[in-house]
Structure formats: C-alpha cells, structure tokens
Amino acid sequence: MGTPETPPSERWTLYNLPLAARLTLAVFLISVGIGYFSALIQLHFQHATPGEMMPTPKSTVDVFHGPVGEPPKSTVERLITADEGKQFNGAGQMRSAFFRNDGGPWKDAAKERAKAKKGGEETDQG
Numbered sequence: 001m002g003t004p005e006t007p008p009s010e011r012w013t014l015y016n017l018p019l020a021a022r023l024t025l026a027v028f029l030i031s032v033g034i035g036y037f038s039a040l041i042q043l044h045f046q047h048a049t050p051g052e053m054m055p056t057p058k059s060t061v062d063v064f065h066g067p068v069g070e071p072p073k074s075t076v077e078r079l080i081t082a083d084e085g086k087q088f089n090g091a092g093q094m095r096s097a098f099f100r101n102d103g104g105p106w107k108d109a110a111k112e113r114a115k116a117k118k119g120g121e122e123t124d125q126g
Contacts, residue, residue, distance in 0.1 A: 014022055040054075047055045047063050061068060073081070079094040086092035088109060 010016075014025070017025075043054055043060070047059065049055065049059075055063070075090075079090070079092075080098060082093035082095055084093060084095050084100075088094070088096060
C-alpha cells in the first residue's frame, strides 16, 4: 500500500498558449522595448552633458522631478518662522506678534493704524 503517484506536471511554455495570446505578448514586449530604447535616445541627445554617454543620476532627477530639497513653505509659515530681527510686515516676519508678550512692533503698529484711522474719520466728518 503506497501512496498513489502523481503524474509529473506539464511545464508551462509560451508554445502551449494559443496563437492570439502569443502574438499579444510579443507585440507588448516589442512595444515596451521600443519605448525603452526611445527613452534612452532622448536622455542621450536632450539631457547628457557633452562628452558623456548618459546624464548623471542627479541631473536626471533634476530634469524630470525638479530639485530635491526642503519643500516650499506657505507664506504664513515663512512669516512665523522668520527671524525676529527682520522688519515687521508681510515680507519680513510676524513672529513677534505671536511669541512676544511686550507687544513690540505689533503694539506700535496697532497704535499707528488706530491713529491713522481716527485721523481719517475726523477729516471725513469735518
């Protein structure tokens, strides 16, 4: 009493596929090969430095992805993280308005704006 022998499995080959499937695979592989070769030609003629066969990996990333580094900051984040020594306006810094208790330039700017607004109202009424 032994175990029944299993017949050897038939190897899967492209030859066993129908003609339509073999033709589809062949056309797909040929088109991928042509696309790859075209991409290599473009890299050589468009982006390689003179005298080099292909561009360096860094220059390829710079061309197709852009410079890799710190992501850009929003205007609010840039203004809040800027140095407090810069001018207190929309192009310099606003850090002191959020992180200083003495009011600093924020208090002075608010007073100046209030004076200007109050002076503008008096001229409109008078």
